[in-house]
Amino acid sequence: MNLSPHFYQKRWLIFFLVFVFVGLNTLLAQEAKFEMGHKMTLLVIQLAIIVIAARFIGLLFSQLLHQPRVLGELVAGMVIGPYALGAISLPFLNGPLFPKGPGFLPVSPELYGLAVVASIVLLFMSGLETDLPTFLRFSVVGSVVGLGGVVLSFFLGTLIAVLLLPGVNSFLSPAALFLGALSTATSVGITARILNERRKMSSPEGVTILAGAVLDDVLGIVILAIVVGISRVQIGGSEVEWGHIGTIALKAFGFWVIATALGILSANRLTRGLKRLRSQDAIAGVALGLALFVAGLAEVAGLAMIIGAYIMGLSLSQTDIASELRNRIHGVYNFLVPVFFCVMGMMVNFAAMKRILVFGVIYALLAIIGKVVGCGLPAYLMGFNWRGAFRVGAGMLPRGEVTLIIAGVGLSAGAIGSDLFGVAIVTLLIASLIAPSLLVKSFEGGSGLRKETLLKKEEAGCRIKLEFPSFHIASFIRNRIIEAFENEEFFVHRLNIDGMIYHIKKEDVFITLHQKEGMIELSASEDNRALVSLIVMEEILALKDLFEAVQKVKKPEMVCEELASGLLSDEEEKFN
Amino acid sequence: MNLKKILTSDDIILSLSASTKKEVIREMVECLHQRGKIEDKEAALQAIMEREKKMSTGLEKGVALPHGKCEAVKELVAAIALKHEGVDFGCLDGQPAKIFIMTLSPLNRSGPHIQFLAEITRLLKNKEKREKILQAQSEEEVLEILCS
Numbered sequence: 104m105n106l107s108p109h110f111y112q113k114r115w116l117i118f119f120l121v122f123v124f125v126g127l128n129t130l131l132a133q134e135a136k137f138e139m140g141h142k143m144t145l146l147v148i149q150l151a152i153i154v155i156a157a158r159f160i161g162l163l164f165s166q167l168l169h170q171p172r173v174l175g176e177l178v179a180g181m182v183i184g185p186y187a188l189g190a191i192s193l194p195f196l197n198g199p200l201f202p203k204g205p206g207f208l209p210v211s212p213e214l215y216g217l218a219v220v221a222s223i224v225l226l227f228m229s230g231l232e233t234d235l236p237t238f239l240r241f242s243v244v245g246s247v248v249g250l251g252g253v254v255l256s257f258f259l260g261t262l263i264a265v266l267l268l269p270g271v272n273s274f275l276s277p278a279a280l281f282l283g284a285l286s287t288a289t290s291v292g293i294t295a296r297i298l299n300e301r302r303k304m305s306s307p308e309g310v311t312i313l314a315g316a317v318l319d320d321v322l323g324i325v326i327l328a329i330v331v332g333i334s335r336v337q338i339g340g341s342e343v344e345w346g347h348i349g350t351i352a353l354k355a356f357g358f359w360v361i362a363t364a365l366g367i368l369s370a371n372r373l374t375r376g377l378k379r380l381r382s383q384d385a386i387a388g389v390a391l392g393l394a395l396f397v398a399g400l401a402e403v404a405g406l407a408m409i410i411g412a413y414i415m416g417l418s419l420s421q422t423d424i425a426s427e428l429r430n431r432i433h434g435v436y437n438f439l440v441p442v443f444f445c446v447m448g449m450m451v452n453f454a455a456m457k458r459i460l461v462f463g464v465i466y467a468l469l470a471i472i473g474k475v476v477g478c479g480l481p482a483y484l485m486g487f488n489w490r491g492a493f494r495v496g497a498g499m500l501p502r503g504e505v506t507l508i509i510a511g512v513g514l515s516a517g518a519i520g521s522d523l524f525g526v527a528i529v530t531l532l533i534a535s536l537i538a539p540s541l542l543v544k545s546f547e548g549g550s551g552l553r554k555e556t557l558l559k560k561e562e563a564g565c566r567i568k569l570e571f572p573s574f575h576i577a578s579f580i581r582n583r584i585i586e587a588f589e590n591e592e593f594f595v596h597r598l599n600i601d602g603m604i605y606h607i608k609k610e611d612v613f614i615t616l617h618q619k620e621g622m623i624e625l626s627a628s629e630d631n632r633a634l635v636s637l638i639v640m641e642e643i644l645a646l647k648d649l650f651e652a653v654q655k656v657k658k659p660e661m662v663c664e665e666l667a668s669g670l671l672s673d674e675e676e677k678f679n
Numbered sequence: 680m681n682l683k684k685i686l687t688s689d690d691i692i693l694s695l696s697a698s699t700k701k702e703v704i705r706e707m708v709e710c711l712h713q714r715g716k717i718e719d720k721e722a723a724l725q726a727i728m729e730r731e732k733k734m735s736t737g738l739e740k741g742v743a744l745p746h747g748k749c750e751a752v753k754e755l756v757a758a759i760a761l762k763h764e765g766v767d768f769g770c771l772d773g774q775p776a777k778i779f780i781m782t783l784s785p786l787n788r789s790g791p792h793i794q795f796l797a798e799i800t801r802l803l804k805n806k807e808k809r810e811k812i813l814q815a816q817s818e819e820e821v822l823e824i825l826c827s
Binding site: 644648 | 733734789790791792793794796797798800801804
């Protein structure tokens with residue numbers, strides 16, 4: 104068969120094309136493999152530097168400067184980030200350690216992804232630690248105070264953006280909304296630490312702050328959902344109508360209310376299911392997995408992931424496995440959360456902030472005024488005197504994780520630039536640095552109450568006090584009592600604060616055990632008096648048995664002599 | 680705590696024939712044994728008597744809570760018994776005991792034991808409830824009054 108030269112030309116062309124295609128493909132695959140390998144290497148080295156720097160600077164802040172560790176972690180991020188030391192090119196990496204990422208974020212998507220996972224763990228833990236009964240008990244006064252702070256802070260935040268920021272001329276512009284939302288959330292961690300140190304946690308001011316802060320966080324998260332919704336529409340180029348805002352708000356609030364109600368209602372059933380796993384580690388693992396899943400669902404529903412994580416934590420917070428979950432997740436939390444704060448610190452662009460320095464100062468000032476006045480005034484109206492109202496306002500000042508998450512979401516969505524992000528972080532730092540000294544000073548002086556108010560002192564319940572002749576005997580009995588509760592399938596959790604305070608929990612039973620030197624005190628509701636009394640009684644009876652049994656064995660001196668004899672005998676004597 | 684998951688009307692003795700502390704305990708153990716809830720009744724009896732030796736479980740207001748832990752049971756078992764005339768049980772207030780709640784739990788297994796006793800104690804704090812239980816005409820009525 105004769106084939107034309109044209110055909111041979113064509114065949115050669117096809118052969119050439121196939122060769123080029125296969126060659127290029129192999130080359131690209133190798134390139135991609137190399138690219139992927141390089142990215143992962145960079146990520147691992149970045150993580151190593153972040154973990155070490157966050158630990159060191161965090162410790163420096165907490166131990167030398169006596170400031171919260173999170174502030175140190177944020178500063179660590181600022182120092183090693185892409186706008187500072189991280190921008191220096193390193194020869195073995197063929198570039199800087201923290202190269203600027205694509206899009207609005209100054210860090211790589213991989214690193215930001217890790218920070219997002221950390222924020223989910225953080226908010227899941229916040230939800231687990233939420234003291235829902237205290238919030239509900241003081242919900243009236245707490246809600247009024249929290250709401251006052253949120254409304255005024257949000258209003259002042261958006262107002263200053265509209266008045267002073269170029270290009271922002273509407274209260275509904277994404278930048279204004281984000282600056283408003285950033286002012287709302289309160290971080291109760293710093294305040295709780297100070298209140299605890301000063302033994303003011305259960306004072307009227309203390310419980311009002313705690314209840315108000317819970318509402319603040321919830322409102323902050325819901326506001327974030329609404330702001331994200333509106334911003335997405337605006338950044339997409341569409342006009343936002345009031346009806347649309349209503350829909351977004353309703354959706355966010357609806358999701359929040361329904362998911363929380365469902366979560367709390369099904370928590371006990373879920374807990375029973377989890378307990379079937381018969382392994383505390385497995386329970387914690389599955390619970391964390393569920394938190395990630397619900398976080399994902401919230402994002403699918405058009406809300407922020409942290410809402411889902413917080414709801415999951417809040418739902419499980421009142422179950423008897425909550426303290427065990429907190430214990431088990433603590434390791435993951437301790438590793439990931441400093442990464443989150445450090446990555447957030449990395450996003451602060453000092454050069455960009457210079458442009459809006461005046462704005463930043465006014466914004467920080469108003470953010471502080473917004474909280475002190477916004478929370479203090481309703482507190483005054485609810486029956487505190489000016490001193491008490493100032494205490495409440497100062498206690499609501501610190502900003503924390505929710506503020507950072509809102510800022511991070513705003514930055515990644517392009518609603519705020521790196522300059523405004525920097526302003527938000529610096530405001531957070533200033534507010535958190537001022538709050539402790541202000542709060543300590545405010546608690547000097549007398550009562551913060553003006554008159555008999557809605558605030559009622561916490562119910563005393565029952566208190567059982569046991570005095571023992573020494574710390575060691577008291578510790579022995581304490582361990583026996585704890586073991587007895589564990590045998591009754593109670594969950595016992597030692598609080599991570601100084602002193603020996605234990606929370607003992609099962610379903611709706613909640614008991615606190617506190618040991619101070621030779622004294623053990625158990626507190627519970629009046630309903631659980633019989634349970635506490637009977638358990639303690641049985642343990643004391645068992646102890647009596649134990650002492651009697653020891654006396655029957657041998658004289659302790661004789662046992663000791665037997666144990667001590669022969670300790671210094673040499674080898675030969677032993678063999679002889 | 681759901682008491683009806685642990686107690687049924689079959690676990691209730693409306694009128695004990697016993698007239699001493701030991702007889703009360705034996706009769707209640709016998710009842711649980713006959714219902715197949717206790718394998719070794721002597722072991723169960725010994726566990727309860729051991730506990731009584733340490734300190735009487737007779738509380739106040741005519742209520743006693745004889746209890747113990749032993750290998751004779753596979754899970755928490757309980758019985759309620761009444762003796763209208765009362766029995767000297769070494770109660771704290773010196774009064775005779777009329778309402779007896781017995782509990783036995785496995786020795787080396789975790790689970791509610793004291794919690795069950797505490798729940799019953801909490802319910803029997805109510806004077807009206809105690810009186811109604813003593814006036815009850817049937818085992819079912821006792822259970823209903825206790826759990827209501």
